[in-house]
Amino acid sequence: MKENIIKKYLSDAVIIAIMPIIGYLVIFAYEYGYAKAFNIPIQLININKTTFFVVASALWAIIFPVIGIVNMFIILFKDDSNVIYREFIKIAPLHIATVVFVLVFGKSITFEDIQFFLILPLIITVFHFGFPLLTQRKTKGYKQKLLEQEKVDSEIKDIGFYLEKYLGKFGQLIIIYTFFAIFLSHYIGYFAPLNQSEYLQINSSDKIVLRIYGENLICTTYNSEDKTVNSEISIIKIDKKDVTLIPVNIGPLNIYD
Numbered sequence: 001m002k003e004n005i006i007k008k009y010l011s012d013a014v015i016i017a018i019m020p021i022i023g024y025l026v027i028f029a030y031e032y033g034y035a036k037a038f039n040i041p042i043q044l045i046n047i048n049k050t051t052f053f054v055v056a057s058a059l060w061a062i063i064f065p066v067i068g069i070v071n072m073f074i075i076l077f078k079d080d081s082n083v084i085y086r087e088f089i090k091i092a093p094l095h096i097a098t099v100v101f102v103l104v105f106g107k108s109i110t111f112e113d114i115q116f117f118l119i120l121p122l123i124i125t126v127f128h129f130g131f132p133l134l135t136q137r138k139t140k141g142y143k144q145k146l147l148e149q150e151k152v153d154s155e156i157k158d159i160g161f162y163l164e165k166y167l168g169k170f171g172q173l174i175i176i177y178t179f180f181a182i183f184l185s186h187y188i189g190y191f192a193p194l195n196q197s198e199y200l201q202i203n204s205s206d207k208i209v210l211r212i213y214g215e216n217l218i219c220t221t222y223n224s225e226d227k228t229v230n231s232e233i234s235i236i237k238i239d240k241k242d243v244t245l246i247p248v249n250i251g252p253l254n255i256y257d
Contacts, residue, residue, distance in 0.1 A: 022178050023052075029182045030055040031211075033189025037255055038210050038220065039231055046213035058188045059181065066096045083146040091128055094121050097184065117187055194252055200245040202236070208250070215239060227254040 024047065031045045070093055079085045098121050132142075132149035139145045200209040202219060210233075211218040217236040222229045227250070236243060 022174075022181075025178070026059070026181050026185045027051055027055045029186040030058070030189035030192075033186040034192055034211070035189075037190050037193055038229065038233070040210065040218055040233055044211075044213055044216065044218060044235070046216075048214075055185060055189075058192070059185060063097075065100050066093055069096050083143055083150060086150075087128060087146060091121070091124055094124065094180070097180075101184070101187065193255055196253075197249050197251050199248060199250060201248045201250075202246075203242075203244050204246060207234070208248075209245065212238065217243070222250070222253060224250070227251060229253050229255050 027047050028045065031047065031051060032042060034040075035042060035045055070089075073092060074089065077085065098117060101117065129146075132145040135152070136145040136148045139148050201207070202209065202217070206221045206224065207219050208222060209217050209219055215238045217238055219234045219236055220230050220232065
């Protein structure tokens, strides 16, 4: 009993301790994706409170529909006695997140831009439901194959087993969804310019501000006709008296060609 209490508080303490690190990694992944889209050097990235709220809002816009759809699916189709349902519900959040992501960004991007994001869930699904066909060849019936494979998986002491043992089920889920959140955050950051129309223009010139990192304005120039962006990045100190920032609506920039 005492050992279980110690384990519980130890796992809770570890989870609380790593939460700020997880938050930083997710936000950095977003900024890295955004910087990659505009060829901003990664060394210039500086995380601030504004970025935190922007990333949190963007992620929540994806995660909230996913949670709602998964919960609705569970309520309508829950059948714990059905092994196919049990296996599908494990990977359902990944597929729903992919669908929501495509609905948000799909009209403005090509298959090549998001092929990895689309192919990954397909590979996981094929492996998840196809692997028992190989490992349980002697077992008759597909459902029975899944049941036998489920028994085998429950007896294997892999990384997931030890994560659950020392961090608990909740801690294990946090680790899994942290990697997913980092991956998703990077893509949201990379494609964020598709939905960005407003920028800060410097002194009524063709130079616009892409990001404000600390006291540095990360700037570039663009062609007003075809909306293409110059690959060169310039840095202007925000404390210069001769810098005037003007909000302008120039529409989404063409940066993915």
